[in-house]
Each structure stands twice: as structure tokens, then as C-alpha cells.
Amino acid sequence: MNNSIKPTIILGGGFVGLFTALHLSQQNYPAPVILIDRQERFVFKPLLYDYLTEEMNDSQVNPLYEKLLEGSGVEFIRDTVQKIDLDKKRVELANNGSIAYKYLVLALGSQTGYFGIEGAKEHTLPFRTRENAIALKNHLQNCLKRSLSIEDFQERQQLLTVIIVGAGATGVELAGTLADVLPQWYIKQGGNFEQIRLILINRGSQILSSASERLRHAAQTALQQLPVPVELEMDASVTAVRPQQVEFERNGQKQTLAAAxxxxxxxxxxxxxxKSLPLADGYRDKKGRLKVLSSLQLIDRPEIFAGGDCAVSWYESLPPTAQAAYQQGAAIAQNLVSLSAERVPDIARVQIRGTTLKLGLNEAAADLFDRLLVTGKSAHLLRQGRYLTTLPTPVRDFKAATQWLSEEVLESI
Structure with a gap:
């Protein structure tokens, strides 16, 4: 690195951060670029379900940053960000000291929130990372195996019951995936999959509250047609989580469900x-996210850009999805190039091309451009094809997508 030129530092290697870095590497950006993340692997979150079921592997869903950035000129530092000094324009790291920046990209994402519900953090499993997916798979397969040697009905039923709290996209896709794959795992072990229960608990009155009515209806129908029909507990406010037990309230009545x-x-x-950035309250929304201009720059801090889950636009509402995030990454990169050439940053234009949902091993629903609904195997192919061609580094994308689509199409003929 040329020490005479302060680098552009990108904090967070999710979709916004990684795609900012990759786009900068392809646009002859004149300054050094450093990407910092505490993990060694990128997580392609929309395909984490496919990783759980082994439909896809680490190289497709959780590639190493060093591999993704190989030959890009972007320096990767695996470290944890401790503090950002906005006035001195420095980032303090846990293991690599302090680094000064000229431009900064905030793409640190979000963390799991538990709303202060007693026992929620201690007695539930999250589903956000590679490690979460591995832990969940191992836990589930262990529960299935243990149930085969249990004679007591209630104890066995508890081992065979899965509760998912939250009926947004993650909860619904995970429910659909498990309702399809758990029977396969259990049959291989010699069990009767009809004893498996899968329950989706949601505070609101319907699943996928932010989705279109047709997509919501398609998902709800699909969840009932899987080998293990998903039980829906709507209007249920979780009040506490005990070891292998969820307590919730509905219509003033307290209820309890047991699950391993x-x-x-x-x-x-x-x-x-x-949260720790010394910014005025008016520069954040009620959730604490940073408000950004249409160029994705912070107000009064033109050297800082922010995108993804840690930011919200003053001008438009964007869904917290991968397709919005990677487009923001491309826009931030373009605006950094503009600043380096002393041009005015442009408006970050994000186009939402519809929503896709995984609803089983070979099933999906796709609401394309919020106009056309596609379901079943065709939606499954569309979903996988879209995500595979989005994977970072074009050569890997093309090869992975071509190989996968060829195999799937030939199999379906």
C-alpha cells in the first residue's frame, strides 16, 4: 500500500461492503481499498437454507474473502471494529491498531434482536451465519436420532417438535425448508416422519406482512402441502422462552408450547x-439506523457512506434484501469514483425486481417485478439462477450458474 495516500476503508463484508470493494476494483479506483470483517467467509444469506440442506456447498454459499478478493487489489483484514473516530477519521480495531481513512463505507449490518424477552437469547438458535446453519443441522439430526430410543410419548414428541419464532421471509423460508428435509433425514434414520411437528409463531396476524397478497397466499398454501404441514400460530406474542419451551400470549390468554x-x-x-457514533438523534431513525442522503452519504459527513441494514434513506424505503444491498454497493463504488475525480456523487438508484422465496427442497415462489407470480419447480429454478448469477466474481458466477442450471433442467425434462 502507498502510505502517502489514505485508504478507503469498508467496514463489513456483507453484500454492501463486498460489492463496493469488487466494483471499486473493476473501475480503476486510484486509492487503496481495505475491507474489514470479523469473519473469514462471506455469507450469501439467501442461500443459507440450501447450505443447511447440503444442496449447495461452502464454495458457493460461504466463500473465503481471500478467494473472492484474489487479484482485486483490495486488502482484506479479518478483525473486529472497536470504534470509529469521526473527527480524526480513524478506525480502531481489536488486533490491528488504528487506521486512518480518507473515505469510509459503513456496511456493518445488523444483529439479532430479542426485544428484551426473557430467555430468548439463551434458549433459542439464531439463523444468520454459516456457523448457525451448521449448529442447527447438527442439533436437529441429534434430536431425530435421540427420539428413536425414547419410549415416553411426550418426551419423544418434544424432540420431534421444532418452533420457529417469526414469520417474516427468514422464518417462512426456514419453515418450508425444514418441513421438506426433516422427513428425509428421519426416514434415513428409521423414524416415522408423521410424528414431526413444525410450528411457526408470529406476533402479527399473517405471515410475510411486507410481501404482496399473492405471494403471501402462495407461501401459506405451500406450507400446508409439504410432507410436514407447518402449523401457524398467529397473533401470538412471545413473552418468555424457557429451556425447550416457549410461552406466548394471545387474546389475553397465556399459552405454552414445548419443543427441543x-x-x-x-x-x-x-x-x-x-450505535456508538456521536451523531444527532435527528440523523437516525427510531431503530438507530443512520439516515443517508440519496447518494448514500451521511449528512454533514460527505466522506462517509452507509448502506444495508445499518442505514435508511431520507427519500425512499428499501427492503432489507440482498438485491437492494448489492445495488447499493455498486452505487457507493460509483460515487467514490466520482469523488476521486472531483465529480458530484449521483443518486443511488435501486430497482427491486421482485421477491423470491424458498418453500421446500425443489419448491419456491417468485413474485417478479410485483406483477407476475411463478410457483413450484419453475420458481425454484428462477430463484437459484438469480442468486447464483449474483454471487461475487463473474467467472465463478457463470461457471456455477451454468453447471447448476444444466443439471437441474436436464433432470426436470
Whole structure:
């Protein structure tokens, strides 16, 4: 690195951060670029379900940053951000000291939020990372195996019951995936899959509250047609989570459900580093996210950009999805190039091309451009094809997508 030129530092290697770095590497950006993340692997979160079921592997869903950035000129530092000094324009790291920046990209994402519910953090499993997926798979397979040697009906039923808290996209996709794959795992072990229960608990009155009515209806129908029909507990406010037990309230009545597996997919909170930034309250929304201009720059801080889950636009509401995030990454990169050439940053234009949901091993629903609904195997192919061609580094994308789509199409003929 040329020490005479202060680098552009990108904090967070999710979709916004990684795609900012990759786009800068392809646009002859004149300054050094440093990407900092505490993990060694990128997590392609929309495909984490496919990783859980082994439909896809680490190289496709959780590639190493060093591999993704190989030959890009971007320096990767695996470290934890401790503090950002906005006035001195420095980032303090846990293991690599302090680094000065000229431009800064905040892409630290969010963290799981538990709303202060007693026992929620201690007695549930999250589903956000590679390690979460591995832990959940191992836990589930262990529960299935243990149930085969249990004679007591209630104890066995508890081992075979899975509760997912939260009926947003993550909860619904995970429910659909498990309702399809758990029977396969249990049959291989010699069990009767009809004893498996899968329950989706939601505070609101319907699943996928932010989705279109047609997509919501398609998902709800699909969840009932899987090998293990998903039980829906709507208008249920979780009040506490005990070991292998969820307590909730509905219509003033308290209820309890027992399960050996409880997965928490609802709620997020802002990263502590973002929370600690000394900014006026008016520059944040009620969730603590940073308000950004249409160029994705912070107000009064033109050297800082922010995107993804830790930011919110003053001008438009964007869904917290991968397609919005990677487009923000491209826009931030373009605006950094403009600043380096002393040009005015442009408006970050994000186009939402519809929503896709995984609803089983070979099933999906896709609401394309919020106009056309596609379901079943065709939606499954569309979903996988879209995500595979979004994977970072074009050569890997093309090869992975071509190989996968060829195999799937030939199999379906």
C-alpha cells in the first residue's frame, strides 16, 4: 500500500461492503481499498437454507474473502471494529491498531434482536451465519436420532417438535425448508416422519406482512402441502422462552408450547459500533439506523457512506434484501469514483425486481417485478439462477450458474 495516500476503508463484508470493494476494483479506483470483517467467509444469506440442506456447498454459499478478493487489489483484514473516530477519521480495531481513512463505507449490518424477552437469547438458535446453519443441522439430526430410543410419548414428541419464532421471509423460508428435509433425514434414520411437528409463531396476524397478497397466499398454501404441514400460530406474542419451551400470549390468554428446537428469526438491532457514533438523534431513525442522503452519504459527513441494514434513506424505503444491498454497493463504488475525480456523487438508484422465496427442497415462489407470480419447480429454478448469477466474481458466477442450471433442467425434462 502507498502510505502517502489514505485508504478507503469498508467496514463489513456483507453484500454492501463486498460489492463496493469488487466494483471499486473493476473501475480503476486510484486509492487503496481495505475491507474489514470479523469473519473469514462471506455469507450469501439467501442461500443459507440450501447450505443447511447440503444442496449447495461452502464454495458457493460461504466463500473465503481471500478467494473472492484474489487479484482485486483490495486488502482484506479479518478483525473486529472497536470504534470509529469521526473527527480524526480513524478506525480502531481489536488486533490491528488504528487506521486512518480518507473515505469510509459503513456496511456493518445488523444483529439479532430479542426485544428484551426473557430467555430468548439463551434458549433459542439464531439463523444468520454459516456457523448457525451448521449448529442447527447438527442439533436437529441429534434430536431425530435421540427420539428413536425414547419410549415416553411426550418426551419423544418434544424432540420431534421444532418452533420457529417469526414469520417474516427468514422464518417462512426456514419453515418450508425444514418441513421438506426433516422427513428425509428421519426416514434415513428409521423414524416415522408423521410424528414431526413444525410450528411457526408470529406476533402479527399473517405471515410475510411486507410481501404482496399473492405471494403471501402462495407461501401459506405451500406450507400446508409439504410432507410436514407447518402449523401457524398467529397473533401470538412471545413473552418468555424457557429451556425447550416457549410461552406466548394471545387474546389475553397465556399459552405454552414445548419443543427441543426453538429457532429465533425475528427482530434485529443496530450494530454497537453504529450505535456508538456521536451523531444527532435527528440523523437516525427510531431503530438507530443512520439516515443517508440519496447518494448514500451521511449528512454533514460527505466522506462517509452507509448502506444495508445499518442505514435508511431520507427519500425512499428499501427492503432489507440482498438485491437492494448489492445495488447499493455498486452505487457507493460509483460515487467514490466520482469523488476521486472531483465529480458530484449521483443518486443511488435501486430497482427491486421482485421477491423470491424458498418453500421446500425443489419448491419456491417468485413474485417478479410485483406483477407476475411463478410457483413450484419453475420458481425454484428462477430463484437459484438469480442468486447464483449474483454471487461475487463473474467467472465463478457463470461457471456455477451454468453447471447448476444444466443439471437441474436436464433432470426436470
Amino acid at each position: 428446537t426453538i429457532v429465533w428469526t425475528t427482530g434485529t438491532t443496530v450494530n454497537p459500533v453504529i
